[in-house]
């Protein structure tokens with residue numbers, strides 16, 4: 001498929017790739033092209049322009065979808081066994097998430113009449129998949145859950161998912177879960193020191209808490225979560241993983257932290273990117289005055305709508321907010337890291353700001 005792309009000399013490829021990724025304009029799911037002259041071509045999302053200052057020039061090039069064998073062969077199966085037309089296949093969103101033995105697929109509106117064939121192809125090509133569910137909405141509401149419809153396989157929405165040597169049981173309709181944060185959970189776990197006290201806010205079914213607990217068993221971890229169904233799964237997952245250093249609490253972060261965990265935590269994790277800023281005050285109350293590291297997640301635009309220029313510093317608004325909240329709470333604040341966690345949509349990325357606070 002021909003796409004607009006960034007043409008780069010090999011020696012500049014990594015810095016350009018990172019810059020495109022950080023701005024949410026590196027098109028996902030295609031093989032990077034190299035030519036005989038030593039140039040590398042990175043595909044761009046539709047209509048994206050190369051940010052000024054990058055050592056890259058605009059070009060057009062044919063890109064092949066880059067897929068795992070199973071996912072690639074779903075398209076082949078759709079063509080060969082289910083006779084979908086090439087233009088229909090190109091509309092099938094390339095990625096679907098496998099959560100345990102459930103595949104969650106995005107079916108474009110124009111292909112609803114072909115969803116049975118798409119689901120059958122996914123099941124045929126992924127032997128472990130027992131259920132295929134169609135995404136009917138984005139994550140919604142305070143519990144961040146999405147509407148799904150089962151379109152093939154067994155009539156259930158519960159599954160067992162494994163990640164980093166841990167197991168998680170949950171119902172994909174009743175609770176939030178993202179397989180796309182597995183790398184971030186490991187990153188945080190690698191930063192944790194052996195005897196830390198950790199508040200895992202917005203804990204869901206416990207993936208941050210349990211992945212950390214498995215790697216750092218001498219820590220004490222408290223997860224706080226508002227959704228009763230998520231807390232039930234969290235408690236089951238604590239037992240399933242023998243995570244005796246983790247406690248799951250049902251409640252609102254804004255109440256539980258000030259009432260029970262004032263000044264308690266050496267580390268606080270805040271994975272509620274669409275509204276974590278509303279909870280910074282409560283988090284700071286939970287911070288150990290002698291020092292606490294906070295991981296604060298947010299969504300940021302890499303470019304304002306209608307503008308051609310990219311923001312020079314995508315982290316600036318969140319960093320300013322963090323510093324202001326700390327100042328008001330009488331805490332000093334040192335930013336220790338900032339990074340893009342994952343692309344979220346065109347020109348929107350999820351980021352994390354890591355910072356350390358101490359009472360002045």
Ligand SMILES: C[S@@+](CC[C@H](N)C(=O)[O-])C[C@H]1O[C@@H](n2cnc3c(N)ncnc32)[C@H](O)[C@@H]1O
Nearest residue numbers: 142143176177202203204225226227252253271
């Ligand atoms: C984006 S999910 C993250 C879940 C989990 N940390 C994970 O990575 O799978 C945010 C979670 O925060 C919970 N939540 C929302 N508002 C809350 C609040 N005020 N107090 C505690 N939990 C809350 C939601 O129910 C949801 O499970």
